[in-house]
Amino acid sequence: MKKVLILGSTGSIGINTLNVIRNFPGEFEITALTVNTRIDLLEPQIYEFNPKAVVVKDEKLGQELKRRISGKCEVLVGHEGLIEAASKLDYDIFVGAMVGFSGLAPTLEAIKRGKIITLANKETLVVAGELVTRLCKENNAKLIPIDSEHSAIFQCMEGEKRNQVEKIILTASGGPFLNKSKSYFDNVSVKEALNHPNWKMGNKITIDSASMMNKGLEIIEAYWLFGIEKKKIDVVIHPQSIIHSMVQFIDGSIKAQMGLPDMKLPIQYALTYPERLPNDFSRIDLAQIGTLNFFSPDTEKFECLKLAYGALEAGGTAPCILNAANEVAVDKFLKGKIKFSQIPHLITNALEKIENHKSPDVKTIFECDKETREYVLALG
Amino acid sequence: MKKVLILGSTGSIGINTLNVIRNFPGEFEITALTVNTRIDLLEPQIYEFNPKAVVVKDEKLGQELKRRISGKCEVLVGHEGLIEAASKLDYDIFVGAMVGFSGLAPTLEAIKRGKIITLANKETLVVAGELVTRLCKENNAKLIPIDSEHSAIFQCMEGEKRNQVEKIILTASGGPFLNKSKSYFDNVSVKEALNHPNWKMGNKITIDSASMMNKGLEIIEAYWLFGIEKKKIDVVIHPQSIIHSMVQFIDGSIKAQMGLPDMKLPIQYALTYPERLPNDFSRIDLAQIGTLNFFSPDTEKFECLKLAYGALEAGGTAPCILNAANEVAVDKFLKGKIKFSQIPHLITNALEKIENHKSPDVKTIFECDKETREYVLALG
Numbered sequence: 134m135k136k137v138l139i140l141g142s143t144g145s146i147g148i149n150t151l152n153v154i155r156n157f158p159g160e161f162e163i164t165a166l167t168v169n170t171r172i173d174l175l176e177p178q179i180y181e182f183n184p185k186a187v188v189v190k191d192e193k194l195g196q197e198l199k200r201r202i203s204g205k206c207e208v209l210v211g212h213e214g215l216i217e218a219a220s221k222l223d224y225d226i227f228v229g230a231m232v233g234f235s236g237l238a239p240t241l242e243a244i245k246r247g248k249i250i251t252l253a254n255k256e257t258l259v260v261a262g263e264l265v266t267r268l269c270k271e272n273n274a275k276l277i278p279i280d281s282e283h284s285a286i287f288q289c290m291e292g293e294k295r296n297q298v299e300k301i302i303l304t305a306s307g308g309p310f311l312n313k314s315k316s317y318f319d320n321v322s323v324k325e326a327l328n329h330p331n332w333k334m335g336n337k338i339t340i341d342s343a344s345m346m347n348k349g350l351e352i353i354e355a356y357w358l359f360g361i362e363k364k365k366i367d368v369v370i371h372p373q374s375i376i377h378s379m380v381q382f383i384d385g386s387i388k389a390q391m392g393l394p395d396m397k398l399p400i401q402y403a404l405t406y407p408e409r410l411p412n413d414f415s416r417i418d419l420a421q422i423g424t425l426n427f428f429s430p431d432t433e434k435f436e437c438l439k440l441a442y443g444a445l446e447a448g449g450t451a452p453c454i455l456n457a458a459n460e461v462a463v464d465k466f467l468k469g470k471i472k473f474s475q476i477p478h479l480i481t482n483a484l485e486k487i488e489n490h491k492s493p494d495v496k497t498i499f500e501c502d503k504e505t506r507e508y509v510l511a512l513g
Numbered sequence: 514m515k516k517v518l519i520l521g522s523t524g525s526i527g528i529n530t531l532n533v534i535r536n537f538p539g540e541f542e543i544t545a546l547t548v549n550t551r552i553d554l555l556e557p558q559i560y561e562f563n564p565k566a567v568v569v570k571d572e573k574l575g576q577e578l579k580r581r582i583s584g585k586c587e588v589l590v591g592h593e594g595l596i597e598a599a600s601k602l603d604y605d606i607f608v609g610a611m612v613g614f615s616g617l618a619p620t621l622e623a624i625k626r627g628k629i630i631t632l633a634n635k636e637t638l639v640v641a642g643e644l645v646t647r648l649c650k651e652n653n654a655k656l657i658p659i660d661s662e663h664s665a666i667f668q669c670m671e672g673e674k675r676n677q678v679e680k681i682i683l684t685a686s687g688g689p690f691l692n693k694s695k696s697y698f699d700n701v702s703v704k705e706a707l708n709h710p711n712w713k714m715g716n717k718i719t720i721d722s723a724s725m726m727n728k729g730l731e732i733i734e735a736y737w738l739f740g741i742e743k744k745k746i747d748v749v750i751h752p753q754s755i756i757h758s759m760v761q762f763i764d765g766s767i768k769a770q771m772g773l774p775d776m777k778l779p780i781q782y783a784l785t786y787p788e789r790l791p792n793d794f795s796r797i798d799l800a801q802i803g804t805l806n807f808f809s810p811d812t813e814k815f816e817c818l819k820l821a822y823g824a825l826e827a828g829g830t831a832p833c834i835l836n837a838a839n840e841v842a843v844d845k846f847l848k849g850k851i852k853f854s855q856i857p858h859l860i861t862n863a864l865e866k867i868e869n870h871k872s873p874d875v876k877t878i879f880e881c882d883k884e885t886r887e888y889v890l891a892l893g
Contacts, residue, residue, distance in 0.1 A: 288766065292672020297789040302799070369799050379771070383791040384781055386668060391759070391767040401764055409677040411763040419682070419749050419807040427799040 134162045137404070138224040140215070140239055141231035142166035143174040145335045146253040146279065146396060150228050151178060153401045156412060161404065164224035167215055167231075167239075172198040179205055186222060188214040190235075215239045220246070226404060229254040230279075232337050234456060234502055237261055241495065244274045251403035253279035253396075255354045256460075260453040261498050262357030276358065277403040282351050283358055284399030285377035285390035290359070291407075293382065301355055302379040302387070304371040305348040305430060306331050311372060315434045318474035323467055331374040331394040340463045341437075344476050345430065349441020350459075353452050356445055363445055368438065370428040375417065393417055436477035444484065449491040450501040451484060457505035458483035479509050514542045517784070518604040520595070520619055521611035522546035523554040525715045526633040526659065526776060530608050531558060533781045536792060541784065544604035547595055547611075547619075552578040559585055566602060568594040570615075595619045600626070606784060609634040610659070612717050614836060614882055617641055621875065624654045631783035633659035633776075635734045636840075640833040641878050642737030656738065657783040662731055663738055664779030665757035665770035670739070671787075673762065681735055682759040682767070684751040685810060686711050688723040691752060695814045698854035703847055711754040711774040720843045721817075724856050725810065729821020730839075733832050736825055743825055748818065750808040755797065773797055816857035824864065829871040830881040831864060837885035838863035859889050 137154065141147045147166075154161045167188035168175045172195075175187060179202060186207035189195030195210030202208070209217055219227065219239035227243035229236050229252045236254040241261075243250055245268065252258065258265055269276050278284050282303050290298070309328050310317065326343040327336060334342070341347035352366050377399075379389040392398045393415055401412065432439040437459070444451040462479040465471045471479070483505050490497050517534065521527045527546075534541045547568035548555045552575075555567060559582060566587035569575030575590030582588070589597055599607065599619035607623035609616050609632045616634040621641075623630055625648065632638065638645055649656050658664050662683050670678070689708050690697065706723040707716060714722070721727035732746050757779075759769040772778045773795055781792060812819040817839070824831040842859040845851045851859070863885050870877050 288768065294789070299791075371799075376769075381796070382789045384785075384789040385772060385778055385792060385794045385796055386782065386789070387771040387797055388668065389756075389769045389771060391769060392765060398765055402766065405764075409674070409762050409764040409766070411679075412765060414765045416761070416765055417767055419751075420809040423807055425805040425807075427803055427805075429800040 135160060135226055135404070136164045136224040137161050137226045137228060138165045138167075138218065138222060138243070139163070139228040139230055140167050140219070140236055140254075141169075141229075142178055143168045143171040144230055144232060145333070146230035146400065147228070149396045150230060150400050150404070151182065153397050153404060154182070156401075157405075157410060160410070164222050165218045167218060169231075170194055172201075176201060186218060188218045190215065212238070216242055219243045225249060226251060228279075228404075229257060232335055234260055234460065237498070240265070241268065244268045245272055247272045247274045249275050249277065251277045251279050251400075253400075255280055255350050256456050258354045258357045259350050259456045260502065261495070262353065262452070263492060264495065264498070266357050266360075277406055278354070278358055279396070279399050279403050280351060280354065281392070281394070281396065281399045282378040283354060284402055286355065286359060286380055288390045288402065289378070289380040289388040293380070293388075295360065297383050298359070298361060298365075298380055299383045299385075300365045300367055300381040301359060301361055302367045302369055302381060303348060303351055303355060304374070304376050304378050305345065305368055306342065306374045307370040307372050307428070307430075308343040308345065310343055311370065315474075319472055321473035323469065326466070326473055330372070332396075334396075336467060337460070337463055340466060341459070344437045344473070345435035346437035346441065346459050346476070348430075349438045350456065352441055353445045368430050370430050371425065373422065373425055375422060375425055391417055437480065440477060440480055440484065447489060449489040450493050450498065451489050453493070453498055453501045454483050454487050454489070454505045455480060457502045458509045461506050461509040479512055482512060483509050515540060515606055515784070516544045516604040517541050517606045517608060518545045518547075518598065518602060518623070519543070519608040519610055520547050520599070520616055520634075521549075521609075522558055523548045523551040524610055524612060525713070526610035526780065527608070529776045530610060530780050530784070531562065533777050533784060534562070536781075537785075537790060540790070544602050545598045547598060549611075550574055552581075556581060566598060568598050570595065592618070596622055599623045605629060606631060608659075608784075609637060612715055614640055614840065617878070620645070621648065624648045625652055627652045627654045629655050629657065631657045631659050631780075633780075635660055635730050636836050638734045638737045639730050639836045640882065641875070642733065642832070643872060644875065644878070646737050646740075657786055658734070658738055659776075659779050659783050660731060660734065661772070661774070661776065661779045662758040663734060664782055666735065666739060666760055668770045668782065669758070669760040669768040673760070673768075675740065677763050678739070678741060678745075678760055679763045679765075680745045680747055680761040681739060681741055682747045682749055682761060683728060683731055683735060684754070684756050684758050685725065685728040685748055686722065686754045687750040687752050687808070687810075688725060690723055691750065695854075699852055701853035703849065706846070706853055710752070712776075714776075716847060717840070717843055720846060721839070724817045724853070725815035726817035726821065726839050726856070728810070729818045730836065732821055733825045748810050750810050751805065753802065753805055755802060755805055771797055817860070820857060820860055820864065827869060829869040830867075830873050830878065831869050833873070833878055833881045834863050834867050834869070834885045835860060837882045838889045841886050841889040859892055862892060863889050
């Protein structure tokens with residue numbers, strides 16, 4: 134039995150991870166589940182999966198949960214609880230399924246212990262890719278992506294040599310505004326932006342998909358995961374989200390990985406790697422799907438994509454600034470405080486004003502993240 | 514330097530094999546080249562590639578070549594010459610690039626010597642799959658497909674476990690008559706049937722593509738190459754011939770291999786396997802291609818496909834009968850003796866009339882092949 138710690142068990146990826154684990158009763162046991170606030174969703178997970186411990190980041194809600202479940206399992210609280218769980222508990226696989234930047238510190242703890250790190254939390258690699266990949270190498274921690282695109286690339290790399298890769302081609306659905314003009318971005322409602330054509334995901338990532346910042350973050354993530362030159366990561370729009378990404382080799386051959394848009398597939402692959410286990414998920418019927426389309430991305434319209442390429446090129450803390458500014462900007466948009474079209478403006482502003490530190494250590498990254506958030510929060 | 518013997522060096526695959534070898538001056542040397550009759554094309558190949566020996570199957574033409582090149586290299590002749598080259602000469606890689614059934618005997622000689630067998634000649638596996646795969650295992654001969662579809666499957670299998678394959682999905686262009694009705698097959702001209710939309714190939718295989726017998730033969734070929742259950746080999750029509758074939762795994766994930774329709778790509782892969790070497794072949798631009806389409810094949814219209822599934826299911830010498838009857842029928846069509854629509858009728862007739870021998874040895878296969886050819890040749 135592989136022992137699993139899920140960081141963020143009540144989010145979209147966390148719930149799907151438990152859906153996968155439910156399918157394989159003899160394969161996995163849950164060491165710990167963590168949440169920020171959603172103890173109402175965590176409670177039934179505790180009774181079904183019997184974790185040794187849970188962590189609630191909100192301390193007050195953590196105390197409440199402790200009262201409710203009266204000793205059913207250990208309840209840790211706060212950021213310290215997250216660090217304690219990641220650094221002390223007995224597990225084999227760390228599932229990084231938290232939203233945004235907050236997953237970095239516990240992920241680093243898991244890496245230092247040489248665990249299998251299955252990562253849906255792309256911000257970890259975006260803001261601290263250099264540090265994370267170095268620590269993984271030093272501590273012999275295996276990094277397996279859960280993002281469907283990176284899982285696709287990871288799968289296409291199996292049995293191939295890294296130095297024979299010519300190009301990575303990330304596919305992007307193009308989101309709900311693929312066929313809208315740029316001027317439309319001034320009047321986009323939150324509801325429209327949350328209406329993704331293919332994927333059912335959390336709010337933050339859904340907005341990132343609409344602005345294509347999600348693809349921008351994935352470019353940076355791919356750079357760190359696969360150690361490929363920055364110029365060799367391409368994006369192609371593929372509205373049906375059937376081909377999840379591709380790898381082109383030096384002989385011109387391309388391998389693509391396909392699947393229905395269901396996160397359970399890359400999650401299961403990451404949990405069972407290097408094996409594949411049978412499941413009864415729906416299968417692709419290409420004749421029924423009929424058509425797969427491809428377009429070049431419009432980086433004039435989707436400015437966030439261009440900003441991400443720029444931040445990757447700049448290096449240092451630029452991706453950290455990009456990410457933090459984006460998180461705050463998206464939050465502002467979701468709260469109705471700014472227009473959809475202002476998201477890239479706030480990020481551009483932050484990238485211009487906040488100093489870029491090269492080869493940052495953890496402390497510098499946290500400081501840069503904090504500084505950026507405060508700066509963007511204070512912007513009109 | 515890998516030493517290469519090319520069986521059929523003046524055909525489409527043979528010429529492309531030499532085109533690939535020309536690109537890598539330090540990697541390969543030519544041990545021998547063989548042709549049936551085309552000594553005019555063979556002669557410049559001799560001067561460019563300096564083989565130790567050549568074989569001309571037509572004895573008279575072989576004598577003529579010998580006079581022409583006056584000792585430049587050894588010239589063997591006839592079927593015996595082919596066997597001698599395959600069984601005696603010093604080479605590492607055997608390229609089976611001959612058309613039709615005639616490649617079997619020399620291929621068996623190469624297998625018995627434990628050579629690397631790169632096989633474009635699908636008939637070898639169609640008629641003698643059981644024997645060939647058993648001999649390969651016994652003699653530790655590695656079989657690498659050159660057919661673009663099977664190369665795609667082979668590439669998608671790399672790094673994966675055979676017992677975790679759920680399904681093989683062969684793509685088919687659908688040929689020039691994809692959008693014609695079945696009644697149209699009564700009046701198809703040879704010229705129309707030879708006008709393949711995507712691939713430039715020899716006459717026999719181009720007609721097989723038009724009738725979809727080519728895909729039928731490939732189903733049987735895939736069965737022997739990849740040792741998968743007969744019911745787990747599917748065909749999907751994909752008119753653009755960009756995805757060359759796919760493998761679906763037990764977790765529902767699909768890997769596809771893509772490339773421009775250029776046989777140099779699978780030939781190079783087979784010659785350099787397990788390495789990939791860089792080349793300057795044109796690359797795929799999916800955004801420019803724009804659309805990939807998929808349909809279910811119409812087995813009522815393309816009867817040859819149904820006949821091939823039936824022959825695979827029947828086993829024994831049924832695929833040998835299918836193949837021999839098809840070769841004769843295609844030849845009759847090319848000579849204007851029968852209609853395009855009669856090709857499947859002649860094959861059906863042969864499959865009904867000629868006895869099926871189970872687990873045939875070489876002798877039985879040759880006899881069955883001969884009997885079938887004579888039978889179909891004599892048919893109205």
